[in-house]
Each structure stands twice: as C-alpha cells, then as structure tokens.
Amino acid sequence: MRFDRDVRRKLFSHAMAIACLACVAIAIxxxxxxxxxxxxxxxxxxxxxxxxxxxxxxxxxxxxxxxSFGGIYNSIQGTLLLIVIAxxxxxxxGILCGIYLSEFGANPLGNAARFFADVLAGxxxxxxxxxxxxLFLLLFQDGYITSDYVLxxxxxxxxxxxxxxxxxxxxxxxxxxxxxxTTREAALALGIPRYRVVLRIVLRSARSAVITGGLxxxxxxxxxxxxxxxxxxxxLFPFAPALGLHQTTASLPISIYRWIVSPYPNWQADAWGATxxxxxxxxxxxxxxxxxxxxxxxxxxx
Amino acid sequence: MVPRPSDxxxxxxxxxxxxxxxxxxxxxxxxxxRRFWVRVADRLFTGATGAAALVILGIATLLVLLLVQxxxxxxxxxxxxxxxxxxxxxxxxxxxxxxxxxxxAIYGTMVIAAIGMLFGVPLSLGIAIFLTELSPGWxxxxxxxxxxxxxxxxxxxxxxxxxxxVVPLMATTVEPGLHATLGQLPxxxxxxxAPASGYNGFSYLTAGIxxxxxxxxxxxSVSREAFLVVPNDQREAALSLGATSWExxxxxxxxxxxxxxxxxxxxxxxxxxxxxxxxVLVVGNSYAISGSLFSSGTTIAAFIATEFGxxxxxxxxxxLELGLVLLAVSLLINVGARLLVRRGIGPVGGxx
Amino acid sequence: xxxxxxxxxxxxxxxxxxxxxxxxxKLSAWxxxxxxxxxxxLNFAPNEVTAIIGPSGCGKSTLIRCMNRIHEVTPxxxxxxxxFLDDQDVYRQEATSVRRRIGMVFQRANPFPTMSVxxxxxxxxxxxxxxxxxxxxxxxxxxxxxxxLWEEVKEGLYAPGVSLSGGQQQRLCIARALAVEPEVLLxxxxxxxxxxxxxxxxxxxxxxxxxQYTVVIVTHNMQQAARVADRTAFLYLGKxxxxxxxxxxxxxxxxxLTESYITGRFG
Ligand SMILES: Nc1ncnc2c1ncn2[C@@H]1O[C@H](COP(=O)(O)OP(=O)(O)OP(=O)(O)O)[C@@H](O)[C@H]1O
Ligand SMILES: [Mg+2]
Numbered sequence: 001m002r003f004d005r006d007v008r009r010k011l012f013s014h015a016m017a018i019a020c021l022a023c024v025a026i027a028i029x030x031x032x033x034x035x036x037x038x039x040x041x042x043x044x045x046x047x048x049x050x051x052x053x054x055x056x057x058x059x060x061x062x063x064x065x066x067x068s069f070g071g072i073y074n075s076i077q078g079t080l081l082l083i084v085i086a087x088x089x090x091x092x093x094g095i096l097c098g099i100y101l102s103e104f105g106a107n108p109l110g111n112a113a114r115f116f117a118d119v120l121a122g123x124x125x126x127x128x129x130x131x132x133x134x135l136f137l138l139l140f141q142d143g144y145i146t147s148d149y150v151l152x153x154x155x156x157x158x159x160x161x162x163x164x165x166x167x168x169x170x171x172x173x174x175x176x177x178x179x180x181x182t183t184r185e186a187a188l189a190l191g192i193p194r195y196r197v198v199l200r201i202v203l204r205s206a207r208s209a210v211i212t213g214g215l216x217x218x219x220x221x222x223x224x225x226x227x228x229x230x231x232x233x234x235x236l237f238p239f240a241p242a243l244g245l246h247q248t249t250a251s252l253p254i255s256i257y258r259w260i261v262s263p264y265p266n267w268q269a270d271a272w273g274a275t276x277x278x279x280x281x282x283x284x285x286x287x288x289x290x291x292x293x294x295x296x297x298x299x300x301x302x
Numbered sequence: 303m304v305p306r307p308s309d310x311x312x313x314x315x316x317x318x319x320x321x322x323x324x325x326x327x328x329x330x331x332x333x334x335x336r337r338f339w340v341r342v343a344d345r346l347f348t349g350a351t352g353a354a355a356l357v358i359l360g361i362a363t364l365l366v367l368l369l370v371q372x373x374x375x376x377x378x379x380x381x382x383x384x385x386x387x388x389x390x391x392x393x394x395x396x397x398x399x400x401x402x403x404x405x406x407a408i409y410g411t412m413v414i415a416a417i418g419m420l421f422g423v424p425l426s427l428g429i430a431i432f433l434t435e436l437s438p439g440w441x442x443x444x445x446x447x448x449x450x451x452x453x454x455x456x457x458x459x460x461x462x463x464x465x466x467x468v469v470p471l472m473a474t475t476v477e478p479g480l481h482a483t484l485g486q487l488p489x490x491x492x493x494x495x496a497p498a499s500g501y502n503g504f505s506y507l508t509a510g511i512x513x514x515x516x517x518x519x520x521x522x523s524v525s526r527e528a529f530l531v532v533p534n535d536q537r538e539a540a541l542s543l544g545a546t547s548w549e550x551x552x553x554x555x556x557x558x559x560x561x562x563x564x565x566x567x568x569x570x571x572x573x574x575x576x577x578x579x580x581x582v583l584v585v586g587n588s589y590a591i592s593g594s595l596f597s598s599g600t601t602i603a604a605f606i607a608t609e610f611g612x613x614x615x616x617x618x619x620x621x622l623e624l625g626l627v628l629l630a631v632s633l634l635i636n637v638g639a640r641l642l643v644r645r646g647i648g649p650v651g652g653x654x
Numbered sequence: 655x656x657x658x659x660x661x662x663x664x665x666x667x668x669x670x671x672x673x674x675x676x677x678x679x680k681l682s683a684w685x686x687x688x689x690x691x692x693x694x695x696l697n698f699a700p701n702e703v704t705a706i707i708g709p710s711g712c713g714k715s716t717l718i719r720c721m722n723r724i725h726e727v728t729p730x731x732x733x734x735x736x737x738f739l740d741d742q743d744v745y746r747q748e749a750t751s752v753r754r755r756i757g758m759v760f761q762r763a764n765p766f767p768t769m770s771v772x773x774x775x776x777x778x779x780x781x782x783x784x785x786x787x788x789x790x791x792x793x794x795x796x797x798x799x800x801x802x803l804w805e806e807v808k809e810g811l812y813a814p815g816v817s818l819s820g821g822q823q824q825r826l827c828i829a830r831a832l833a834v835e836p837e838v839l840l841x842x843x844x845x846x847x848x849x850x851x852x853x854x855x856x857x858x859x860x861x862x863x864x865x866q867y868t869v870v871i872v873t874h875n876m877q878q879a880a881r882v883a884d885r886t887a888f889l890y891l892g893k894x895x896x897x898x899x900x901x902x903x904x905x906x907x908x909x910x911l912t913e914s915y916i917t918g919r920f921g
Contacts, residue, residue: 124576
C-alpha cells in the first residue's frame with residue numbers, strides 16, 4: 001500500500017518532469033521551424049548581389065520577362081541609418097540615466113525614474129509610434145500642410161530611441177550595480193573626484209555589460225516594425241535611395257512586411273531572403289551578447 | 303568638456319571687463335582653486351545624469367499629454383460611446399453617419415490576448431519549472447540558452463512565419479479538426495463554429511497561437527528569475543518531509559515565487575496586448591466581432607497599424623484615441639506587473 | 655588517534671553505546687572537487703541526543719545532510735562510504751522514504767510561505783496520502799504538542815505560518831518534521847537565529863523528544879551541546895577528531911585539538 005503510493009508519487013513526479021520538458025520542446029519547435037523555413041526559402045535568393053542591389057520593382061515571370069530579385073541594399077542602409085541615429089540619442093542618454101539610477105538614484109527622483117523606465121519598457125511600440133507622430137505634428141505642422149518631417153527618418157529614429165532608452169538605462173543601471181561598493185569607496189578614499197570615479201572606474205569595470213545591454217537594445221530596435229509603419233512606411237521604389245533626415249527610407253522590417261503581403265513572386269522571394277538575413281543578424285547579436293555577458297559576469301548572471 | 307584648472311583660471315587672472323571689481327581674495331580667486339573646478343565638474347556630471355533621468359519622466363508625461371491632446375477631437379465628440387460602438391465609418395454618406403466605435407478592436411485584443419495567455423502561460427511556467435527545478439544539470443544551460451533566443455526573433459519574422467506556415471496549417475487541418483471534435487460538444491459549437499466564408503486560417507485563434515509563442519520568452523525568463531531567488535532551504539524543507547521533486551516545486555517553490563510568477567504573467571500580458579505586426583499578418587484585419595475563434599478580426603494595435611497611414615482629421619484623432627486606450631491598459635498592466643515583480647522577492651509578512 | 659594509548663580508559667558516565675539506530679561508515683563527501691568530509695564513521699544511539707560540534711566550515715552540516723540524502727540535491731555534490739539506518743544502507747533505498755524516516759530541522763526557520771500553521775504541519779501527511787480529516791487533526795495537534803507550540807497557536811491554527819515569531823516558527827518546523835513520524839530527527843543549528851528564551855524552549859523540548867526519537871543536533875554553541883547532548887562528536891576540517899559521552903568529552907578531552915577547541919583557543 002505504502003509502496004504503491006510511493007511508486008505512484010515518483011512516477012507522477014517523472015511524468016511532470018516530462019510534461020515540462022515537453023513545454024520546452026513545444027517552445028523550441030517554432031524557433032527551429034522559423035530557422036528552417038527562412039533558411040530554405042531565403043537561400044534561394046541569397047547571393048552577393050542580394051546585399052549590393054536595391055529593392056526590385058514588382059515582377060511576375062508569368063507575364064513579364066527579365067524579372068530581377070534585386071536586393072536589400074537600400075533596406076539595410078535605411079535600417080542602419082535609423083539605428084545609428086536612434087542609438088546616438090538613446091545610448092548616451094540611457095547610460096547617463098543608468099549612472100544616475102545606480103550612483104545617485106537612492107531618492108524620490110531615482111525611484112520614479114526607475115519605475116517609469118520599467119513602465120516605459122512595457123509600452124507597446126505602436127503607441128510610441130503614434131506619440132512621436134503627434135509630437136512631430138505639433139512641432140512641424142504648418143497650417144494644413146503636413147511637414148516632411150512627420151514621416152521621416154528623423155521621427156522614426158526618435159521613436160526607436162524612445163523604445164531603446166528605458167532598456168539601455170535599466171541594463172546600464174544593473175551592470176553598474178554589479179560593481180562592488182568597495183571599489184567605489186576605495187577610489188573615493190584616494191581623493192579621486194566622484195565624477196572621475198564613476199566614469200573612469202565604475203563605468204570602466206562595468207563596460208562590457210553596459211555595451212551588451214546597449215547592443216541588445218539596438219537589436220531590439222532594429223527589428224521593430226510597428227513604429228516604422230506609422231513614421232517611416234518606407235520607400236520601396238528607390239530610384240534615388242533617400243538618406244535625408246526629412247525623407248523616408250526603406251528598412252529591413254518594413255521591406256519584409258511589404259514584400260510578404262504582396263502578390264509578386266520576386267518580392268515574396270525577397271521577403272524570405274531578407275527574413276533570413278534579419279534572423280541570422282538578430283540571433284548573431286543575441287548569441288554574441290549573451291556569450292560576452294556570461295564570460296564577464298559568469299557567476300553574477302548565472 | 304570639463305575645464306582644466308590650468309587653462310581656464312589662467313584667463314581669469316586678468317579680467318577684461320573693467321566693470322567687475324576683483325579683489326585679490328575675492329570671488330574670482332576661487333577660479334584658481336583646483337578643488338573648485340572639481341566641484342563644478344562633479345555638479346555638472348551629476349546634473350547631466352539627473353537630466354537624463356528626467357528625460358525618462360519627460361517621455362512618460364509626453365506620452366500621456368500628447369495622446370490626450372491629439373485625440374481630443376474624438377474624445378469630446380464620441381465620449382464613452384467610443385468604447386462600445388461597433389462601427390468604424392470614416393466616410394460620411396447620406397445613409398451612414400460618421401462614427402467611430404472601438405469595440406471590435408478591443409474585443410479582438412482581449413480574445414487574442416486571452417488565447418495567447420491560455421497557451422503561453424502553462425508553456426512558459428512548464429519551461430521555467432523544468433529549467434530551474436527538474437532538469438538534469440547538463441541539459442539546463444543549453445536549453446535555457448535556446449529558449450532565450452526566442453526573444454531575439456523580431457516580431458515581423460514571427461508574422462511572416464505565421465502567415466506562410468501557420469495560417470495554411472490552421473485553415474486545412476487545425477480549424478476544421480477542432481470544429482469536428484470540440485465544436486460538437488454542447489456549449490462549444492459557437493466558439494468553434496465554421497466561419498461563413500470558410501476556413502482561411504486568418505483568425506483570432508491563429509493570432510492567439512502566434513502570440514502564445516511570442517510571450518514565452520518574457521514569462522518564462524521572469525518566472526525563472528522568481529524561482530531562482532527561492533532559498534534552497536525552502537526546497538529542502540519539502541524534500542526532508544519526503545517530497546518528490548515535483549512535490550517540492552508545488553509545495554515550496556511555486557508558493558514562494560507566486561508574486562514573481564504573477565508579475566511575469568502580467569508582463570507577458572502587457573507584451574501580448576501591444577503586439578502589432580505579427581498580429582497584422584495573421585489575424586485577417588476585419589473590423590468585426592464574432593464569437594467564433596475561426597473568424598478573422600483585428601486588435602487595437604493591428605488596427606492602428608493598418609489604418610493610420612490613410613487616416614486624416616477626425617479619423618486620425620479616433621485612431622489616436624485607440625492608442626490612448628492601449629496606452630492606458632498597458633500602463634495599468636505594467637505598473638501592476640512591476641509592483642508585483644519588485645515585491646515578488648520573498649513571502650508576504652515574513653517574521654524575520 | 656588517542657594521544658596517550660597507555661593511559662587507562664576513563665569511566666564513562668553513560669552506559670556503553672547501545673546498538674546504533676543510525677550509523678555512518680567511512681563517509682566522505684565532496685562539493686565538486688573539494689572534499690569536505692573524510693571517512694567519518696559515527697554511531698548514533700536511539701533515544702539519545704548526539705551533538706556535532708566543530709568550527710565553522712568543518713563539515714557539520716554536510717555530515718547530517720548526507721544522512722538524510724539532502725546532500726545529493728546540491729549540484730556537483732557526491733559522497734562515498736555508507737550510511738545505515740537500522741542496519742540498512744540508506745543509499746540503497748528510495749531517497750523520499752529515507753527522508754520521511756529521517757526528519758530535518760534547518761538553521762533558519764522555513765515554514766511554507768503560503769500555508770497556515772495547520773497546513774504547514776499537515777503538509778507532510780498530505781504528501782503521504784493522509785486525507786482523513788480526523789486523522790489529520792489528531793496528528794497535527796499531537797505534533798504541535800510535541801513541539802511545545804500547541805498552547806501558543808491553538809487560537810490561531812489557520813493564521814499564516816510566517817506570521818509567528820522566529821522561535822515559534824522554528825518550533826513549527828519541528829512540528830512539521832515530527833508530523834510524518836520520523837525515527838530520527840536531524841537539527842542543523844536550530845537555535846542560531848533565536849533569542850535566549852526561544853533557545854531555552856527548544857533545548858527543553860529536546861529532553862522530551864529524545865524519549866521517542868534519535869536526535870542529532872549540530873551546534874556552534876558548546877554550552878548547548880553540554881546541556882542537551884548525551885554524546886558529542888567533534889569535527890575538525892572534515893575529520894572526526896573525537897566522539898564520546900558529552901561529560902567525558904568536555905571534562906576530559908582525549909585530544910589536544912578538542913581541548914583547544916572547547917577551551918576557546920580557536921574557532
Ligand atoms: N553548496 C556548496 N558548494 C560548495 N562548497 C560548499 C557548499 N556547501 C558547503 N561547502 C563547503 O563545504 C565545507 C563544509 O561546509 P558545511 O556547511 O558542512 O560546514 P559547517 O560545519 O556546517 O559550517 P557552519 O558552522 O558555518 O554551518 C565548507 O568549507 C564550505 O565552504
Ligand atoms: Mg552549517
């Protein structure tokens with residue numbers, strides 16, 4: 001009787017372990033299939049030209065000849081431009097904010113900023129998009145004429161910066177907090193001014209974790225689509241690839257979105273090629289960032 | 303950036319402006335004091351970091367103020383009716399008045415998020431439990447690494463995959479199958495009813511399933527963190543009563559980490575209601591309310607994304623009001639989640 | 655190991671060691687590559703309190719954690735040697751049933767956080783399939799009485815376990831361990847987080863508990879060992895230095911090391 005019960009309990013425990021393992025498997029399955037499907041479809045169009053040519057015009061080989069797959073050069077260019085501007089805003093401000101939170105932030109302002117950074121990190125990116133739209137409308141609208149800047153690289157970058165900012169700030173704060181208090185105290189005891197201690201010693205010892213956090217935020221922003229649909233819906237006919245701040249530009253996520261819902265075979269094929277590139281890029285950044293973190297802070301970050 | 307004592311104070315030794323009277327021991331002698339400049343640099347630095355912290359608060363305020371301001375025309379014109387109206391008609395004709403009602407989008411958001419949570423929460427908790435409590439050590443590292451990678455996939459990729467892989471699968475197999483099985487049970491026939499237009503795979507259910515996959519990294523990683531801070535002696539208390547590893551999880555780990563887990567679920571919900579592009583690609587984007595999970599619909603976020611480009615004037619204001627609704631809900635959810643996660647460490651009212 | 659093998663055996667105040675209830679045989683333990691116990695052979699007599707003393711980090715906790723097989727849940731931990739309960743090797747039985755027979759009380763009181771006082775005590779019984787309400791009630795009251803907690807909680811049986819005071823929580827944990835009717839009770843510094851009054855309560859309790867159980871208590875506090883234990887083992891750097899009747903060990907230590915330790919010259 002007792003024995004029976006013990007065996008049952010043990011079996012049940014094993015069954016639950018297997019069920020939980022099954023959950024892991026169910027979660028990994030889509031990841032595997034995403035990789036597999038995008039590789040199989042994406043490799044069909046992937047070539048050197050895919051990275052050097054602009055987006056193609058729509059073309060259906062059933063009715064037309066000389067269809068070209070074109071490439072993602074202008075999409076990558078646009079994404080890079082957006083990201084560079086967004087990171088240029090969000091990284092310095094975010095890191096400064098992280099410094100404030102970890103070094104001076106034990107006060108109401110610090111607590112509020114920390115709390116709102118967390119809350120902002122959860123605001124849907126589409127909302128960030130429409131808010132920046134309203135902001136630009138307010139700043140630039142001239143009578144009934146909507147300025148170029150409302151839909152532009154600039155407005156989209158700012159929305160992306162808003163999305164990155166809380167992530168950068170909180171990861172920077174957490175990285176700085178890992179630096180032992182004794183390090184700060186030792187330096188301060190030597191008579192080194194506070195700002196130098198923070199910049200030269202604390203920030204330097206937390207450097208790689210701060211950079212990693214920034215990198216993850218950049219990756220997150222580079223894959224964002226929703227705010228771009230609002231603010232930078234893209235330029236799929238790049239006769240003259242746009243690079244002005246007041247213009248809209250193509251970008252990888254938007255190109256993928258437009259191409260995959262289009263009825264044109266060459267665009268659909270390109271969508272997979274671009275998806276594959278984006279997936280590999282994101283996984284690459286993520287793996288690199290995590291490996292770097294693990295190496296540096298093995299114990300602290302598990 | 304920071305002025306050096308040597309170069310700046312040198313210039314101040316002979317003040318150009320004759321209007322300023324400088325006594326040898328007066329105010330300006332401080333400029334030669336290195337400690338003075340250190341103090342200035344310190345102040346500047348602290349000020350800059352504080353300003354950056356203020357930026358966060360500024361953005362939060364901006365968010366609310368701008369949305370209220372820009373949706374004001376719609377707010378005042380439609381009032382509360384906006385929330386339960388079912389018609390979205392931006393083109394006024396003799397027969398159809400200009401009206402904007404948000405209910406189909408709100409309904410879709412709720413249904414899809416509910417489906418996402420229904421599948422996503424158990425899966426994520428199973429994953430978190432396995433990775434912290436039940437997994438053999440050699441499996442743990444590799445599996446958690448792979449699960450974390452799920453978070454790295456951009457949502458547009460989930461959308462593309464859903465559109466090309468999941469939607470056809472739902473249309474040909476899953477949805478007819480569910481209709482033929484669960485749909486025959488009394489009380490469930492409405493939920494699993496065949497849509498009038500036939501199964502096309504673009505549905506609440508498809509969107510919910512994609513969402514379930516997308517919330518897994520959030521929920522599982524935050525609840526894993528909650529499990530990891532459960533002190534070992536809590537586990538050992540259960541083990542020493544003769545509990546199996548599952549019983550230990552149920553008796554010690556889950557109760558101890560419950561706030562953190564609740565916070566994780568709430569955070570996941572926050573992600574779910576805000577998800578845009580992946581939903582746009584698989585939900586069918588029809589502005590309608592249907593009881594059948596196999597019908598196409600839309601969500602607040604997806605509707606904004608699909609309509610915003612063409613909208614002007616009062617319709618744009620109405621879409622911005624939808625954005626305001628989404629913001630309000632997500633703020634509520636996120637504030638709740640943060641309060642839970644922050645206080646999630648440790649049991650309530652411990653005597654120690 | 656005796657410093658002077660020719661000296662006459664001093665008379666022990668206790669009867670000679672009865673057959674052991676629990677016994678370790680050349681027990682060694684590792685955390686990863688680090689060996690923390692070296693071939694410990696010890697006997698624990700039934701209905702006695704055995705104290706294990708020694709400086710911090712010498713392996714006291716590890717030793718008792720090997721006995722109810724909690725040691726092995728630590729990653730990379732392993733043992734060599736054997737542990738016998740009633741002359742049966744515990745490492746050849748189900749870990750769960752061994753742990754049910756060998757209860758444990760921890761340094762920090764650790765009641766289950768969401769459970770009431772009642773449910774905390776009943777938790778182990780419920781695991782073992784006791785559903786009968788009358789039986790549960792009876793056993794819970796009995797265990798709380800044994801743990802000398804009944805009078806203090808009988809009005810608030812359904813209050814959260816964590817709402818009790820530290821000393822009460824520790825006795826709650828003792829009651830929880832007793833409820834599954836173990837044969838051996840292992841206690842790892844059960845009083846180190848308690849005030850003197852709560853400590854005295856638990857020490858008094860031990861005199862009652864040993865009538866029914868085999869008790870092993872790890873303690874830092876030598877007065878406590880001297881007061882409650884019938885026999886005492888002194889561990890140093892993972893080795894068993896001396897094991898004897900408590901009076902003997904404290905009044906006439908045979909080893910120089912023991913003497914230095916109990917006279918407070920190190921540790
Ligand atoms: N989980 C662990 N991993 C690695 N080493 C450990 C672990 N737990 C304990 N040790 C090491 O094993 C040795 C013995 O530890 P143990 O906890 O048994 O000592 P102790 O005598 O109970 O000490 P204390 O009086 O401080 O409780 C110590 O050197 C300790 O550092
Ligand atoms: Mg110990």
